[in-house]
Amino acid sequence: MTERADKLQKIYKVLKGLYPKAATFLVHRNPYELMVAVILSARTTDDQVNRVTPKLFKDYPNPPSLMKADVKKVERIIFPTGFYKTKARNIIGAAAGVVEKFGGTVPQSMTELLSLPGVGRKSANVIRGHCFDKPAVIVDTHFSRVVRRLGLSGEEDPGRIEKDIVSLCPEDIQTDFSMMVNIHGRRICTARKPDCSRCPVSSLCSFLCND
Ligand code: SF4
Structure with a gap:
């Protein structure tokens, strides 16, 4: 050594x-919610994300519902997290990617996760480590x-x-x-x-x- x-x-x-x-501060119940929360966490605090996600996940509880969301409605909900236009596009796009490319299930591999809008290496590692027990x-x-x-x-x-x-x-x-x-x-x-x-x-x- x-x-x-x-x-x-x-x-x-x-x-x-x-x-x-030690666990992530982003409140989530499944890989879909953590994927969305971690995209929203760019350049803001986890607390701020946790304040908007209850409403977001109530209105859009899974990838199929979020991919069909009205972007303006999503923007209004996530506005407090900043960069809300880009983030709204990214979370809707990521939900669409999950449905269209991965059959509605958040993927586990780094390459697949990186193919989703708004998901960089840090976000992918958060998802892999916390949801799929992968080294991250x-x-x-x-x-x-x-x-x-x-x-x-x-x-x-x-x-x-x-x-x-x-x-x-x-x-x-x-x-x-x-x-x-x-x-x-x-x-x-x-x-x-x-x-x-x-x-x-x-x-x-x-x-x-x-x-
Ligand atoms: S720099 Fe950070 S890690 Fe190092 S002694 Fe100070 S508080 Fe601890």
């Missing part, structure tokens, strides 16, 4: 004690910042960060590790003011050492 892989395992163990039930390194702004500070990746590009972490992290803990690091970034290792004095992985952190 390389030094970095060993460090990742140590960080995982500490964070597991701190966040034993979920790289968002929190994850990128924290793994860089911890010295687990020196990359800026999300795709390269994902590659770095995939090479260090055993498959069976990738999704869990992603969520724990994400929560750590929201609660302690924040962008503006990381609370290093309260951080249980500070002894393993490159950022603190260089501070």
Whole structure:
């Protein structure tokens, strides 16, 4: 095991004690709802998404109903999440893709998920990790910042960060590790003011050492 892989395992163990039930904050009951929620989560908070999805899923409970939706009605519901015109087009298009290409079932493979409008690698990994129990390194702004500070990746590009972490992290803990690091970034290792004095992985952190 390389030094970095060993460090990742140590960080995982500490964070597991701190966040034993790390899960996505996006409220959902099935892969369809998570797919829509994760598309809506671009450039907004999970809380904001969770405020609009109850009405959205009540009116459009499955891909066939959403693909036939009136775009203006959908725009009105999701307006608070921002970029509502693009997002409305994307969720209606993704629902249509699920129906037309995958028989109404959200697909599991990365390639198939990436063929849906509005679904990028991060979104696809969220769906794969949370709904299908597939190994998934979920790289968002929190994850990128924290793994860089911890010295687990020196990359800026999300795709390269994902590659770095995939090479260090055993498959069976990738999704869990992603969520724990994400929560750590929201609660302690924040962008503006990381609370290093309260951080249980500070002894393993490159950022603190260089501070
Ligand atoms: S020690 Fe500070 S910079 Fe490092 S992970 Fe903890 S909060 Fe973030």
